[in-house]
Amino acid sequence: MAARDGALTAALMRLVDTLVLEYDPVELTQDLVDASVELLAADAAGLLLADGGGTLQVFASTSEETRLLELLQIQSAAGPCLQAYATGEQVLVSDIDASAQRWPAFAEYAGRQGFRSMCALPMRLHSERIGALNLFTTATGAFSAEDLRIAQALADFATIGILHARLLADSLTVNEQLDTALNTRVIIEQAKGMLAERAGLDMDTAYRKLREYARTNSLRLSELAHAVVDRTVDLNGITGHA
Known part of the structure; x- marks a missing residue:
């Protein structure tokens, strides 16, 4: 636990560094997905942010496969990520194969890439939602309650940073x-x-x-x-x- 807490602190410090002086949202979100894979039981991670018109765009990913999976959700207008963004609630998929009826295109492509479970975490502050963080694993039921707590904390931290930067830009x-x-x-x-x-x-x-x-x-x-x-x-x- 101590080792994980130390790694989490280090990851948060890296995220803080991206928020000072030359703020770069691409760098911040890439650090977020990298830290998620480093700290949690995730084999890949991706992040979608909403543009000015509310349309989700792939903003960061740890692999090309993950990026394509995120794009598939956007193009098919269906998937855990879109649901997390739309509802502002976490979406945990313990067995992707079992979700084939609900999200057939997503489940098929995720299965081909070897992913067996995933979770989608909303990036939101109060009622404002800006995107979603998605974690994928090659094992079923891989995410613990502690994993989800840390993942949401990372997503919330990045959300506050992005919203603060937008507010600063407006100011x-x-x-x-x-x-x-x-x-x-x-x-x-x-x-x-x-x-x-x-x-x-x-x-x-x-x-x-x-x-x-x-x-x-x-x-x-x-x-x-x-x-x-x-x-x-x-x-x-x-x-x-x-």
Whole structure:
């Protein structure tokens, strides 16, 4: 148990390393499937993530056979992985051969690759689901309750990392937009001051004339403000003063 706990800690530390600085979701998910095979009674692992439209895509796998098996589930729109993603619940298949009636294409291909059991673990946080982690073995009934607990913990850890990175990316976008808006606001203030000084207007009147000129000439206010500051537009034409 101590050896396994140490290996789990090491695996989590590797996953943490992929979340700092240059975050790469491909690297994170590949480390996740590799760690799953290393720590658990799994011979192969694969991971599917949903794209922006909610369609699952193969994102990482420990073998080409596993990747093709994941693709088969997507193409046939049936399989344990899709069920885990759709329901947010674990799907344990102790005997793949016995699931042939439910998922015939999946069971046939998995059997040809020598897999006899598998489990699909949802990648979800509360009600938000982003994909599923799939573990395959060549023995029937190979996964213990402890295996499933650790596998779900790994999947949950990666889920939090991916969602956090998405939130960070959104925040960066928002911050960039905010910076642009703040910079534009500074330029507008400069343009107001120039108009007010040129025509002897108060700042509110200068701003009103700036907006009126922009609307009349189908210009964006920010564009007009830049033109005023750069002196590429006639200031008297905006203020109405000769």
